[in-house]
Amino acid sequence: MKKRVFTIALAGAMLLPTLAALTGCGGEDVITLRVYNWEEYIDEGGEGTFIFDELHELDDDGKPALDETGNHIHIESDIVDDDYKEWYKETMGHDLSEEGPAILDDFCEWYEKTYHKKIRVEYSTFGTNEDMYNEIVLGNEYDLLCPSDYMIMKLAAEGRLEKYDESFFDETIPENYYVRNVSPFIAEKFANNGGLKLRKDPDGKDIYWKDYAAGYMWGTTGFVYNPEYVSEEELDELGWKVFTDSRFHGKITAKDNVRDTYFAALGVTYQDELLSLDPSADGYIERLTEIFNATDEDTIGEVEPVLLDIKDNIYSFETDTGKSDMVQGKIWLNYAWSGDAVYALDLAESGKSEDGEDEDSVLLNYYVPSAGSNLWFDGWVMPKGIMPEIKHAAQAFVNFLSIPQNAMRNSYYIGYTSVISGEFPEDDSDPAMLTYADYLYGVEEDEGEFYDLSYFFGAEDGTFGIYADEEQRTKRQLFAQFPTPEVIARSAVMDYYDEAASERINELWSRVKAESLEPWTIAVIVVAVVGVAAAILLLKFGNKIDFFRRKPKKGYERVKQEPVRYKTK
Amino acid sequence: MKLPRFSRKTLCIPYAVFLIFFVIIPMCVILFYAFTDKNMHVSGTNFVRFFSDPTKLSTIVYSLVIALITTVICLVIAYPVALILAHSKIKKKFVILMLFVLPMWINFVLRVNAIRELFNLLSQINELEGLESANIFKTIFGMVYDFLPFMILPLYTTMMKIDTSLYEASADLGAGPVTTFFRITVPLSMPGVMSGVTMVFLPSMTNYVVSDMLGNAKVTIIGKFIYEYFGSDWHMGSMVAFVLLLVVFASTLFSGGFKSEENVRGTNL
Numbered sequence: 158m159k160k161r162v163f164t165i166a167l168a169g170a171m172l173l174p175t176l177a178a179l180t181g182c183g184g185e186d187v188i189t190l191r192v193y194n195w196e197e198y199i200d201e202g203g204e205g206t207f208i209f210d211e212l213h214e215l216d217d218d219g220k221p222a223l224d225e226t227g228n229h230i231h232i233e234s235d236i237v238d239d240d241y242k243e244w245y246k247e248t249m250g251h252d253l254s255e256e257g258p259a260i261l262d263d264f265c266e267w268y269e270k271t272y273h274k275k276i277r278v279e280y281s282t283f284g285t286n287e288d289m290y291n292e293i294v295l296g297n298e299y300d301l302l303c304p305s306d307y308m309i310m311k312l313a314a315e316g317r318l319e320k321y322d323e324s325f326f327d328e329t330i331p332e333n334y335y336v337r338n339v340s341p342f343i344a345e346k347f348a349n350n351g352g353l354k355l356r357k358d359p360d361g362k363d364i365y366w367k368d369y370a371a372g373y374m375w376g377t378t379g380f381v382y383n384p385e386y387v388s389e390e391e392l393d394e395l396g397w398k399v400f401t402d403s404r405f406h407g408k409i410t411a412k413d414n415v416r417d418t419y420f421a422a423l424g425v426t427y428q429d430e431l432l433s434l435d436p437s438a439d440g441y442i443e444r445l446t447e448i449f450n451a452t453d454e455d456t457i458g459e460v461e462p463v464l465l466d467i468k469d470n471i472y473s474f475e476t477d478t479g480k481s482d483m484v485q486g487k488i489w490l491n492y493a494w495s496g497d498a499v500y501a502l503d504l505a506e507s508g509k510s511e512d513g514e515d516e517d518s519v520l521l522n523y524y525v526p527s528a529g530s531n532l533w534f535d536g537w538v539m540p541k542g543i544m545p546e547i548k549h550a551a552q553a554f555v556n557f558l559s560i561p562q563n564a565m566r567n568s569y570y571i572g573y574t575s576v577i578s579g580e581f582p583e584d585d586s587d588p589a590m591l592t593y594a595d596y597l598y599g600v601e602e603d604e605g606e607f608y609d610l611s612y613f614f615g616a617e618d619g620t621f622g623i624y625a626d627e628e629q630r631t632k633r634q635l636f637a638q639f640p641t642p643e644v645i646a647r648s649a650v651m652d653y654y655d656e657a658a659s660e661r662i663n664e665l666w667s668r669v670k671a672e673s674l675e676p677w678t679i680a681v682i683v684v685a686v687v688g689v690a691a692a693i694l695l696l697k698f699g700n701k702i703d704f705f706r707r708k709p710k711k712g713y714e715r716v717k718q719e720p721v722r723y724k725t726k
Numbered sequence: 727m728k729l730p731r732f733s734r735k736t737l738c739i740p741y742a743v744f745l746i747f748f749v750i751i752p753m754c755v756i757l758f759y760a761f762t763d764k765n766m767h768v769s770g771t772n773f774v775r776f777f778s779d780p781t782k783l784s785t786i787v788y789s790l791v792i793a794l795i796t797t798v799i800c801l802v803i804a805y806p807v808a809l810i811l812a813h814s815k816i817k818k819k820f821v822i823l824m825l826f827v828l829p830m831w832i833n834f835v836l837r838v839n840a841i842r843e844l845f846n847l848l849s850q851i852n853e854l855e856g857l858e859s860a861n862i863f864k865t866i867f868g869m870v871y872d873f874l875p876f877m878i879l880p881l882y883t884t885m886m887k888i889d890t891s892l893y894e895a896s897a898d899l900g901a902g903p904v905t906t907f908f909r910i911t912v913p914l915s916m917p918g919v920m921s922g923v924t925m926v927f928l929p930s931m932t933n934y935v936v937s938d939m940l941g942n943a944k945v946t947i948i949g950k951f952i953y954e955y956f957g958s959d960w961h962m963g964s965m966v967a968f969v970l971l972l973v974v975f976a977s978t979l980f981s982g983g984f985k986s987e988e989n990v991r992g993t994n995l
Contacts, residue, residue: 287957407859413943472858473942487846487858656764663958667781670946670954674784682787690976 187275190550193289193299195535196282198374200563200570202259207569209237209253209562236592237562245562260566264557268550271332276550284476285414293317293540300543301551306351306534307416307653309370314653316359318369319539325371325552335371335559338589340578341615342645343372343534351532351650352442353450370536371555372576374568376495377532377640377648378417379525381479381502386489389524389632396432396526397424399490401466409490410482411467413474415666420531420651421492422464423449423456431528436646445529449649452658457665464669474670480504483521494533495637496573498523502634503572522632525644532648534576561589568593574638578614588614591621598635599623606630612642756971759964772965782951786969789947792862793931796869800877800926801919803870808881808918809911812888823882830875838939841868845940865941869930876929877922884918885911928974 200206237245237253245253249266261278268276281299283289286308293299293312304312312318326336347367350356356364380399382392386408392399399405400421411418424431427448434441468474472488479491480501493501501521508518537555539548557563564577579589587595591614599605601624608630609622629635640648654662674682763769776782807826811819829837845864849857857864888911896906932949943950948970955963 285957291956413938468944471944474944475942478939485846659958663955664779664781667785667946667951667954670943671781671785671951672788672946673781674787676780679780679784679787682791686790 187277188550189277189279191279191299193281193302195303196284198571200260200566205570207566236596260563267557268553300547301554302538303373303535307651309536309538310356311653313358313364313369314356317541319541319543320368332556334556337580338559338561338577340576340613342613343576352446353650353652370538372534372536374573375534375576376574377525377530378494379523379530381483381491381493381498381521382524383489384522392524396528397428400425401470405490406470407472408488409471410473410475410479410488411471411492413476415662420449422460422467424526424528426460426463428528446649450652452654452662457661461665468669498637499572499634523637529647532650565593594639595623598625598629600626610639756964756967759960760968762961772961776965776969785951786948789931792947793927796866796930797923797927799870800874804874804877804881808878808885811882812885826878827875838868838936842939861941861944865937865945868936868940873926873930876925880921881918884915888914
């Protein structure tokens with residue numbers, strides 16, 4: 158009996174640590190925030206982070222310049238002032254100059270200091286909007302998700318999202334960084350759903366993005382191109398039709414998802430009509446949006462042959478390989494999102510491969526078709542029925558990311574453009590994000606021309622902008638990260654496909670992707686396969702039907718033979 | 727204290743639980759989704775749609791053909807290798823066998839990526855420029871490379887098991903090497919062939935990683951189809967998976983039946 162007690166005690170003792178591990182974090186008052194974001198879509202610290210305190214003067218080769226004593230020459234920067242540095246050190250417990258703290262760690266520190274509650278972030282990632290959608294439909298629970306525009310709409314229309322608190326939009330609360338710093342341009346798009354027609358939620362109420370989502374990143378879609386093989390004039394002349402032009406046969410890639418490639422095919426099909434529209438005319442943006450969101454039978458009928466042409470002409474449908482193929486020079490044109498384009502441009506310029514190996518430095522450019530393109534957003538949303546305490550934390554997370562310096566960190570790390578512009582200045586200083594753009598791409602006044610970004614900061618034309626060289630203004634990182642107002646004016650937001658449209662589009666996509674065999678080929682192959690199967694069956698039952706053996710003579714009978722087994726050595 | 731005694735039946739419980747939760751229930755879920763519509767009403771529309779849609783039929787036939795070609799090439803390469811390894815008196819033949827099997831120990835995606843890079847390098851040579859767009863060739867090449875060990879191993883083990891006295895007897899009775907090969911080696915290695923074929927044929931119908939990475943996603947096999955449908959329409963996706971299951975079932979039926987038959991024949995000889 159004693160022994161048994163001992164055994165049980167032992168088993169209990171062995172179980173204890175596991176239990177402790179399960180409840181360890183809950184011992185104190187710790188909130189868990191489950192964040193579900195895109196892969197590689199946040200500053201994860203380490204190499205590639207934005208280091209505020211190391212603004213060196215650069216020499217002619219772009220390397221940090223050295224003074225007589227061999228030290229880097231620091232330059233004064235207005236990206237962060239001493240107040241911010243002090244605040245940062247006080248809150249996070251380490252210097253801003255220290256390399257490597259992931260933004261999530263900083264958030265936990267900040268949250269504890271600000272709200273006097275411990276928080277833990279469970280961070281997981283997804284690859285596509287559809288994967289994310291499946292996950293939540295299956296009942297996996299997250300507290301803060303980052304879908305794209307059309308997916309936000311779909312989730313809201315299905316009643317799966319929680320609205321932001323009204324207090325989230327109260328500018329007087331000091332911790333409400335989002336509402337104070339978000340770009341007025343983005344805020345407007347979120348208020349009018351980017352010009353899409355209104356959708357209703359299950360209760361019959363109109364859906365506005367701004368109620369359900371706070372922006373994170375935004376951008377356009379266009380082409381990364383290699384100027385060595387493709388000239389700007391050619392692109393201007395062809396526009397979307399580069400996809401079907403034989404000169405680029407095998408030298409251009411499309412996306413391996415139906416949304417983006419269908420969008421491009423619409424651009425190819427209706428390019429002439431799109432070009433004939435006048436951007437300054439009334440109803441222009443509505444018409445543009447309508448064309449790029451058309452999913453009716455007739456449109457699909459017109460687009461299908463174009464998609465097949467595209468398939469024949471392109472090098473590949475890619476999800477992730479386009480960047481490296483481009484850097485390696487295997488393809489000339491890569492259909493890409495602006496943030497990925499910035500990444501590819503940076504990478505090619507640095508002369509490193511994705512694995513950090515040395516390669517030749519290549520200059521790549523970014524181009525947006527003049528007939529019109531896609532304007533997209535990713536935003537933070539919360540699932541319906543989220544606990545108030547967690548909701549508070551989720552909104553705090555959004556606010557924390559909206560501190561301009563954090564937006565810079567994320568933006569610098571991933572290459573995409575943050576929706577944050579910085580507070581509108583009361584004096585004649587620049588908004589935070591403008592100093593950031595200036596730091597990255599700006600040149601002296603006499604070396605470049607004015608690049609107007611006033612639209613992004615919600616000001617009159619000519620108020621805010623930076624001086625940049627022509628390359629940056631028209632085709633390089635600056636242009637990709639902060640497109641010109643002209644590009645914005647010609648960009649349409651994507652709507653989600655309703656059920657019937659979704660079915661039509663999917664059928665179309667499978668027709669495009671699949672190898673369509675002629676009916677007779679199918680017949681021949683099926684007959685051949687069935688023939689082989691029959692032959693095998695025949696062999697199998699050959700014994701029983703006695704097909705292969707001679708029949709015994711009359712009066713004789715085959716003896717059933719026991720199998721003989723041999724001994725093996 | 728006596729240790730608790732477990733009867734055989736109780737020992738089976740974990741396995742039964744495993745089978746129920748990881749095999750039977752998932753199968754039922756697939757069946758359920760395949761034969762319901764969006765409102766979860768039972769319907770056969772997906773079934774009808776599948777077999778009336780030339781796209782889906784040609785995709786399944788297309789995958790079948792790609793899988794068949796892959797299997798045949800694997801067999802043609804693997805059979806002599808296994809035969810030589812099993813019969814030769816090379817010392818340390820396990821080293822050679824190991825070399826063939828070794829790639830299996832390296833991550834699959836990594837291997838496919840390596841082949842991709844290899845083709846990149848090759849296609850930089852002028853004469854081989856056509857490689858860039860030879861998507862089907864590259865896909866089949868990748869599949870053969872990846873699945874070859876699965877063909878060699880079963881062949882090698884069955885050939886090792888063939889009793890050498892059979893060869894001696896065959897020689898004694900005056901059969902030449904060719905006759906011996908066709909009347910002893912081939913029939914007796916059939917079980918190995920069949921399990922090799924099953925292990926290569928089935929994955930090469932569905933392994934779309936290879937076709938995506940080497941075929942530039944321009945070669946669409948049935949596995950990719952299922953994946954794409956699960957992005958939007960689970961019911962149709964389940965139906966495609968179900969049809970694939972039928973194909974798989976049929977092919978296993980043939981190979982399985984064949985195997986037992988050949989065993990009997992082999993020992994009967």
